[in-house]
Amino acid sequence: MIQTELKELGLAVEEAVTAARSKQDSQLLSFTEPVPAIDPISFFANGFSFDGGRIFWGNAAGSLMLAGAGEACALTASGNNRFEQMESKWKKIIQEAIIHNPQRKPGTGPIAFGGFSFDPAKPVTSLWKSFPDSKLRIPAYLLTVVNGKHYLTSNIVVNQDDRSADIEQRLEKERRLLLSATTLPDGPFVSSKSEVEPLAWKQLVRQATETIKQGGTEKIVLARELRVQFSDKANVAPVLNALTDSQTNSYIFAFENGDDCFLGATPERLVKIEDKKLLSTCLAGTAPRGITEAEDNRIGQQLLTDKKNRSEHQFVVEMIKKAVSACCEQVRVPDEPVLYPLKNLQHLYTPVEAVLHDGYTILDIVKQLHPTPALGGLPSEESVAFIREHEHLDRGWYGAPIGWLDAFQNGEFAVAIRSALIQGDHASLFAGCGVVKDSNPEEEYQETNIKFTPILSVLGGQS
Structure with a gap:
């Protein structure tokens, strides 16, 4: 330099x-x-x-x-x-x-x-x-x-x-x-939407639960796709503006390549490093927000005590703690998760803090952490192998690291969920959920519908 x-x-x-x-x-x-x-x-x-x-x-x-x-x-x-x-x-x-x-x-x-x-x-x-x-x-x-x-x-x-x-x-x-001021054009409007093979996806959930019961894995994360058609070619800037306004406590990202743009609002930090201080996030376990404060508190307390969601969350905590410990010292992890509220959803949240060892960089940590149990499953190799063989969706950059690094070894990467791939006058939206041995296909399907909401709402699909 x-x-x-x-x-x-x-x-x-x-x-x-x-x-x-x-x-x-x-x-x-x-x-x-x-x-x-x-x-x-x-x-x-x-x-x-x-x-x-x-x-x-x-x-x-x-x-x-x-x-x-x-x-x-x-x-x-x-x-x-x-x-x-x-x-x-x-x-x-x-x-x-x-x-x-x-x-x-x-x-x-x-x-x-x-x-x-x-x-x-x-x-x-x-x-x-x-x-x-x-x-x-x-x-x-x-x-x-x-x-x-x-x-x-x-x-x-x-x-x-x-x-x-x-x-x-x-x-x-x-x-x-x-650097000149500009007026943003209107955002896109969804004229139609279609789910990609929902019945086949539910059957895949059943297949995953059987695989887990047979002892091959503990958890498999399955994703699916929702396709939307716009009334005209989508302009990305107003979508980002709407995401920034509505999805607080989330990472807003966009990467444009050619005529396509991958964007989203993800609550899930993978890792941040600033002056060698590391912060990672365990975010797994999902529930909707309540309409009233009392309902919201009730749903949140149910999430904090729900056996499936707590188990799913603990998978992520243990994996991230182990991965970070390989490259860091002074690793600190709280004993219990707290609630992480978003506009449409709330999650179980546990932060992980540490100090990066000399000779390691943020990309070393990204390699250790990807894929987290929240996006792949546990054990990682077996669950990703199941996804590779059986999941119909080409995930591309969905569920993977997206972020930045600078010349002074600072940087931050998030996990690219709550996202869409915009291609002219249409887009593909992605959502997933963690499947364990007692998962119900219909309940997992409804969970993915909830997870489509943040990105679908700013694309003119629903409020």
Whole structure:
């Protein structure tokens, strides 16, 4: 990493051009500066015409939002060692980059944002044709809003035959466009929706319970798909705006690739690392919210004492504690879960805190944690093998890690649930549930219907 103290973007561009000519190869320049306040969703909307796609991230605490436009460069990987491949490629990029980022706030400077598929061994269908097994993108332009402060990072790949004046002129034009105020268009409206093989899915739940009773596994998480048709091509920005307004305590994410966009509002953090301090989340066990405060409290207390949900939650706690302990010290886990309320649902929640050992990174933790028992099952290898063989759905990036990491070993990944893959004038929505030996197919089916609600409501499907 070459850290520059040049305070003007023009001078930094000249330095990058000189470096590219000296080594006769392209040079990544990353320049971060404070900017006046602008709505990140406006920034996202303004990036519609930029090559490479857009990204969006809002953390559950509301203290960090990221909006990216365009693609400076991208990292892809595949196969069983995809996390190691990503780590190696990211380190190489950062080592060779020229970085001006005196603020060093988490989420500023060059970040890599993206996700991974749920199961790299599962054959890919046309549904996820625009999404590779793993992809992290360094946006050409990144707006970071952290604790109310706004920063713009320009990530520029400079070639040896580029002229500084041409780059500066382009940057000025594009930055003015992205930082301008805009009025969001109307959101999409669902004209029709159809479930994908609901009877076959219920039969799969029965098959999973029989497998569990025979002793092959303790829990298998099964997912299903709901397809919706819009009255017109869907605009993503108003969907993100609606998710941000309605789904508090959730991570709002979007990754646009080609004409497709995977987005959602997930309550489930996988892992956060800041200054080597780790926070992970055990989130399993689900119930609806009540209409009145008394009903809400009653449902919550039932969830806290329900044997199936507590058992499902404890599976997740034990797995995450074991995975984190492999890379961390000072691991702290509360003895009992608490309720984690969302607009439409409530969950059982247990935080896990630790300190990362030297030599480990956030991608090491992501590899250890994915898939959690909340999305795969337990034991992991056997449950994922059952899903791979029997589940009709191509999960793609659903149920898998999505998030970001920066040049200073900070980052955060969530589990991509409560999500949809938008493709022009239609979309696929995904939801799943944990199946154990005494699971009832109809009850599990109704649970997935509840889990469709957060994303379906912002797509104009229901209130």
